[in-house]
Amino acid sequence: MQLFQKLTDHHDAVRLILENARRLPVEMVPLVEARGLALAEDLYARFDSPPFDNSAVDGYAVRSADAEAGRVFEVVDEAPAGRPAEGSVGEGEAIKIFTGGVIPDGADAVVMVENTSGWGERFELKKGAPAGNNVRERGGDVHEGDLILAAGTEVGVPEIALAATQGYGELPVYRRPKVVVLATGTELVEPGARELAPGEIFDSNSYALVAQALEAGADARRVSAASDDADVLRAAVEEALEDADVVVTSGGVSVGEKDLVKSTLLDLGVSQVFWGVKLKPGKPVFFGARDDAEGSARFFGLPGNPVSAMVCFELFVRPALMAMTGREDRRRPRVSVYFDDDVENKFGRMHAMRVTLTRTEKGLRAESVGAQGSGLVSSLTKADALALIGPESEGVRAGEPVEAIVLREDVLLGAVPGF
Numbered sequence: 390m391q392l393f394q395k396l397t398d399h400h401d402a403v404r405l406i407l408e409n410a411r412r413l414p415v416e417m418v419p420l421v422e423a424r425g426l427a428l429a430e431d432l433y434a435r436f437d438s439p440p441f442d443n444s445a446v447d448g449y450a451v452r453s454a455d456a457e458a459g460r461v462f463e464v465v466d467e468a469p470a471g472r473p474a475e476g477s478v479g480e481g482e483a484i485k486i487f488t489g490g491v492i493p494d495g496a497d498a499v500v501m502v503e504n505t506s507g508w509g510e511r512f513e514l515k516k517g518a519p520a521g522n523n524v525r526e527r528g529g530d531v532h533e534g535d536l537i538l539a540a541g542t543e544v545g546v547p548e549i550a551l552a553a554t555q556g557y558g559e560l561p562v563y564r565r566p567k568v569v570v571l572a573t574g575t576e577l578v579e580p581g582a583r584e585l586a587p588g589e590i591f592d593s594n595s596y597a598l599v600a601q602a603l604e605a606g607a608d609a610r611r612v613s614a615a616s617d618d619a620d621v622l623r624a625a626v627e628e629a630l631e632d633a634d635v636v637v638t639s640g641g642v643s644v645g646e647k648d649l650v651k652s653t654l655l656d657l658g659v660s661q662v663f664w665g666v667k668l669k670p671g672k673p674v675f676f677g678a679r680d681d682a683e684g685s686a687r688f689f690g691l692p693g694n695p696v697s698a699m700v701c702f703e704l705f706v707r708p709a710l711m712a713m714t715g716r717e718d719r720r721r722p723r724v725s726v727y728f729d730d731d732v733e734n735k736f737g738r739m740h741a742m743r744v745t746l747t748r749t750e751k752g753l754r755a756e757s758v759g760a761q762g763s764g765l766v767s768s769l770t771k772a773d774a775l776a777l778i779g780p781e782s783e784g785v786r787a788g789e790p791v792e793a794i795v796l797r798e799d800v801l802l803g804a805v806p807g808f
């Protein structure tokens with residue numbers, strides 16, 4: 390058994406993780422599958438969009454020079470969307486046109502059907518129209534050659550729509566990381582599988598961690614190794630390694646005799662970057678890397694305590710996944726908060742304290758969610774943020790600014806009192 394040597398400072402731990410988080414290879418992926426990933430190249434407009442002058446309304450295309458109230462027009466053709474008219478518009482003539490229809494030759498304005506006597510072979514115009522009326526110009530959205538999406542942009546819904554208007558069926562993005570989550574512990578039972586026997590608990594971590602990985606844009610799956618048996622653990626890690634970019638384990642990483650995760654990983658050729666962080670919760674976190682001919686993988690040995698596992702995913706695994714997919718900017722918001730009362734930190738480690746946030750006239754007021762034990766899963770359902778207290782100080786004074794990582798961004802939109 391090995392004991393912790395020196396605990397790594399939380400910021401150094403994040404730095405070491407990011408230094409070891411290489412961007413994943415670029416892949417062409419179908420538009421919708423690119424959602425949440427970062428563009429690996431600049432994207433340019435291939436042509437003017439819209440590609441032709443077209444009508445913004447259903448009505449008649451006319452010459453603006455003729456478009457005076459009271460004038461009667463002959464309808465000579467029609468131009469629905471997708472089928473340009475064959476004829477052109479001469480003096481006193483009109484072409485029936487629908488929204489998106491190509492503006493016919495000769496016409497320079499469209500009158501809405503509501504401003505005429507109605508649909509028919511002839512109509513009377515009730516309201517005059519200037520040149521360009523209801524005409525959506527070619528190139529009004531983007532021009533050929535425009536930089537429409539810069540490399541590094543996260544592909545979201547508007548980006549998918551814009552790329553589609555330009556005929557891009559696939560986008561070059563950094564590949565989605567493959568994450569394998571492995572829970573260890575003989576006491577663990579799959580939720581829904583059966584009732585608990587004495588001493589057993591349901592495995593909550595692997596479900597939470599898979600959900601967190603999915604939320605961070607990864608492909609994630611669970612591997613079951615609900616055991617503290619070294620051979621079972623080794624086999625499960627070997628299986629995970631077949632396709633994983635990132636392996637996340639929970640449990641078995643502290644200093645107990647059954648804490649086999651670290652030694653198993655080291656045996657499998659993983660090199661340790663750090664083990665032990667000056668953080669509460671999350672002291673026993675292990676981070677390692679394996680780069681060889683078969684590929685490259687990163688390993689996060691997270692503590693078994695459920696709050697520690699989830700908080701450490703937030704603080705360490707999520708930034709790594711973001712960096713691997715080229716989304717360095719996707720940090721959780723960090724805000725300055727204050728407490729109404731003094732807050733102690735007797736841990737000698739930085740305390741990532743679960744707090745609620747309330748917007749007040751003085752700013753964002755943080756309040757502990759209550760007991761801060763690392764096994765209190767319900768506490769996280771109440772937390773809006775993690776207030777970072779320490780590690781060097783013994784706490785913070787009432788009113789003093791404290792950095793906090795916001796977990797629920799909607800709290801930042803909270804109504805200002807008196808509004």
Ligand SMILES: Nc1nc2c(c(=O)[nH]1)N[C@H]1C(S)=C(S)[C@@H](COP(=O)(O)OP(=O)(O)OC[C@H]3O[C@@H](n4cnc5c(N)ncnc54)[C@H](O)[C@@H]3O)O[C@H]1N2
Binds near residue numbers: 642645672
């Ligand atoms: N002598 C010491 N003991 C402990 C230390 C220490 O420094 N010296 N550190 C403590 C801290 S801090 C933590 S955190 C825990 C983490 O230990 P492990 O990562 O080895 O986790 P386990 O012992 O396997 O489990 C801890 C706890 O969490 C429960 N657990 C485990 N897996 C799951 C799961 N998938 N779902 C739900 N709950 C899970 C497990 O039953 C234990 O109760 O070590 C302290 N001890």
Ligand code: MOO
Binds near residue numbers: 669
């Ligand atoms: O640091 Mo542990 O992660 O106290 O619960």
